Amino acid sequence: MIRRALCFGVGALILAALASCPSIGNESGTCSTGQTCVCDILGNCEKTCPGGGCHFVCKGTGNCLFDCAGGNCDLTCQNTGNCILTCPGNDCRINCPAGQHNCILRDCQKTCPKDSGPDAPPVDRGADAPWRDAKGDSAKGDATKGDTAKGDAAKGDAAKGDTAKSDTRFDLFAPDGCVPATTCAQLGRNCASVGDGCGGTLTCGTCSTGSCGGGGTTGVCGCTTTATAGPLSPATGANSAAVGSVAWTNPGDILSANAGTGSPPSGVAYAFLYTGHTPTNYLVASGFGLSIPNGALINGIQIEVRRRASLGASNVADSDVRLVSGSTVLTASRASSTPWNAAWAFAPYGGPSDLWGRLWTPADLNATGFGVALSAKWVGASGNDTALVDYVRVTVYYASTCCLAKTCLGEGYNCGPLDDGCGTTLNCGTCGANDTCVTGKCGCANGVKNGSESDVDCGGICATKCAQGKTCGGASDCASSLFCADGVCCNTACTALCMSCVNAKTGAATGTCANVTFDSDPDLECAQDAVNTCGKTGMCGNGACLLYPSSATCAPATCTAGQATPAKTCDGTGQCTGPATVACAAPYLCNTAGTACQSCTDTAKNGTETDVDCGGAAAACATRCAQGKTCSASSDCAAGLSCADGVCCNTACTGLCMACVNAKTGAATGTCSNITDNSDPDTECPGPKVCVAGACQ
Numbered sequence: 001m002i003r004r005a006l007c008f009g010v011g012a013l014i015l016a017a018l019a020s021c022p023s024i025g026n027e028s029g030t031c032s033t034g035q036t037c038v039c040d041i042l043g044n045c046e047k048t049c050p051g052g053g054c055h056f057v058c059k060g061t062g063n064c065l066f067d068c069a070g071g072n073c074d075l076t077c078q079n080t081g082n083c084i085l086t087c088p089g090n091d092c093r094i095n096c097p098a099g100q101h102n103c104i105l106r107d108c109q110k111t112c113p114k115d116s117g118p119d120a121p122p123v124d125r126g127a128d129a130p131w132r133d134a135k136g137d138s139a140k141g142d143a144t145k146g147d148t149a150k151g152d153a154a155k156g157d158a159a160k161g162d163t164a165k166s167d168t169r170f171d172l173f174a175p176d177g178c179v180p181a182t183t184c185a186q187l188g189r190n191c192a193s194v195g196d197g198c199g200g201t202l203t204c205g206t207c208s209t210g211s212c213g214g215g216g217t218t219g220v221c222g223c224t225t226t227a228t229a230g231p232l233s234p235a236t237g238a239n240s241a242a243v244g245s246v247a248w249t250n251p252g253d254i255l256s257a258n259a260g261t262g263s264p265p266s267g268v269a270y271a272f273l274y275t276g277h278t279p280t281n282y283l284v285a286s287g288f289g290l291s292i293p294n295g296a297l298i299n300g301i302q303i304e305v306r307r308r309a310s311l312g313a314s315n316v317a318d319s320d321v322r323l324v325s326g327s328t329v330l331t332a333s334r335a336s337s338t339p340w341n342a343a344w345a346f347a348p349y350g351g352p353s354d355l356w357g358r359l360w361t362p363a364d365l366n367a368t369g370f371g372v373a374l375s376a377k378w379v380g381a382s383g384n385d386t387a388l389v390d391y392v393r394v395t396v397y398y399a400s401t402c403c404l405a406k407t408c409l410g411e412g413y414n415c416g417p418l419d420d421g422c423g424t425t426l427n428c429g430t431c432g433a434n435d436t437c438v439t440g441k442c443g444c445a446n447g448v449k450n451g452s453e454s455d456v457d458c459g460g461i462c463a464t465k466c467a468q469g470k471t472c473g474g475a476s477d478c479a480s481s482l483f484c485a486d487g488v489c490c491n492t493a494c495t496a497l498c499m500s501c502v503n504a505k506t507g508a509a510t511g512t513c514a515n516v517t518f519d520s521d522p523d524l525e526c527a528q529d530a531v532n533t534c535g536k537t538g539m540c541g542n543g544a545c546l547l548y549p550s551s552a553t554c555a556p557a558t559c560t561a562g563q564a565t566p567a568k569t570c571d572g573t574g575q576c577t578g579p580a581t582v583a584c585a586a587p588y589l590c591n592t593a594g595t596a597c598q599s600c601t602d603t604a605k606n607g608t609e610t611d612v613d614c615g616g617a618a619a620a621c622a623t624r625c626a627q628g629k630t631c632s633a634s635s636d637c638a639a640g641l642s643c644a645d646g647v648c649c650n651t652a653c654t655g656l657c658m659a660c661v662n663a664k665t666g667a668a669t670g671t672c673s674n675i676t677d678n679s680d681p682d683t684e685c686p687g688p689k690v691c692v693a694g695a696c697q
Helices: 002-008 362-366
Strands: 025-030 036-039 043-048 055-058 064-067 074-077 082-086 093-095 102-106 193-195 201-203 227-232 236-240 269-274 282-286 297-309 316-325 328-333 345-351 371-378 384-399 417-419 425-427 436-438 441-443 483-485 488-490 536-541 544-547 553-555 558-560 563-565 568-570 642-644 647-649
Touching (some): 036 328, 074 082, 297 362, 297 371, 316 384, 371 384
Parallel strands (some): 025 043, 064 082, 074 093, 082 102
Antiparallel strands (some): 193 201, 236 282, 269 384, 282 371, 297 384, 316 328, 417 425, 483 488, 536 544, 553 568, 558 563, 642 647
């Protein structure tokens, strides 16, 4: 430990070239709001919190750099290197234990106190806080290039006064003040006393049930009498691609210890690995059927995995072993570097007093989403091997008679009082000068929508009123001269028909009252009328309810007893108009559909017509029938045609064994031709004779 501290602590610049020092590893990542992100490596760690509200913990022997763009973060420094929190979002705190190397809170413009006590004055920590060197080498990522390993310190740079130009990921600088913890909840304590990180002491109360540390966790109320639940089997085994790239085959075969024979064996989940292979996906076991009683204090969780490597030549080891709560894979990992062996054996993770880095409730563990995620990796020198998992089981250790104390972190509180449910009222901190504490959360200046705010840091309890386009619950949420319409702060009251103040309804900018999109009715303001009324279509247009257009038929055409009424259409102003009723011209009457009068141009045979739209009385249909059309007399036919065999024929066609219809001649109807040989359709030939070649034979 002494050599490791020298290698990665203050002496890193001096001893970087010593062969006996371990290599420096680097870690980076992004944290989510409400998440506790822990850096626990033997190198440099860099993490960000864009949304704010994160809890950072720096362990190990390297340097930690955390960036809280959204503000409202806290950092606990437990490492032996530099510990830095950059907080442009304001309202951040550092817990810096006595003797810490360098604890720095920088870039905080308003509400980050030098001391974290409730009466501490605000301090401006701007860009002059010297955490980077003059050349900006940190921004160039020199650590990732291995510059520290080049031994710049050994070249005598420190002796030449080149400390400011050092290629190490973090430069050394003078401490910028220790920021103590202000509440026991920040340190995860609810009893006894604890150092505030800056030489002071916090008194965290007494236990109303059990004893302080009785459950195995220092500073937390618990009982020495414990019970166990398990070992229990999972209900579900599944593959999750959240990490790695090698999927587990048969993940559902981990519900019981039933490994069979074969290669790979039957009844097990397996993943094939080889030299240089990336880690496996998570093998997730969940749904353990726990039924821990309400009020129990959870003391520890143990996971046991029955697993082995197919060949067992020190080829396979844990890559990651983490608990799962709901859909979230938690931060703490219990992975072991010891390779898997070739014989089936249960590998334990956690134990009777291991909470895996968080406080648990019975509801957390009884939920079907509680489980464990395992990832394996290749660690052999060459070749390949198969990771085999037969069975996963869980045992939970708890005190069933103790009061389960709530914590500020567990309840999501960052300000105000909280009854822990066990007789103690916790102080969860105070908000900044421009913030208001609402149900345990600071608001109005923290960059998120919380409390009774109608939008981010405005409306509701906030003195700041919401600008145009922001969400509102009433006019009081909006800035002067604005109205609350459609749930947003609008430039007018926007109460007129077919008007709205949101982009989704109008296409205009949210916050500007405008006509809703043409031919739409998002607020159901225009009830639809029947088309025969020529009234409303059920849609909006140009700030009013649309009427049926002139193309809409409001009354169909009818014909009854020789009286025809043409179809009527809407005029676009709500009126149904059309031609008057007319009498059908003799000899025509109404058509069979009852929609119009018959006529000489209606493509139907009616009236006195001898064929469709021709023949008959010339007064009714002046059009004479063409060759081949039906006729009653030659007067029905066009000029030059005669009516023969009931059709308009090219001649009178009166010769023996002659006809003008296809059925008798085989020629085109309307063309006079010899009757088909050996037939006599008109009985013209006497006796047994028939027509042959235009004569009786």
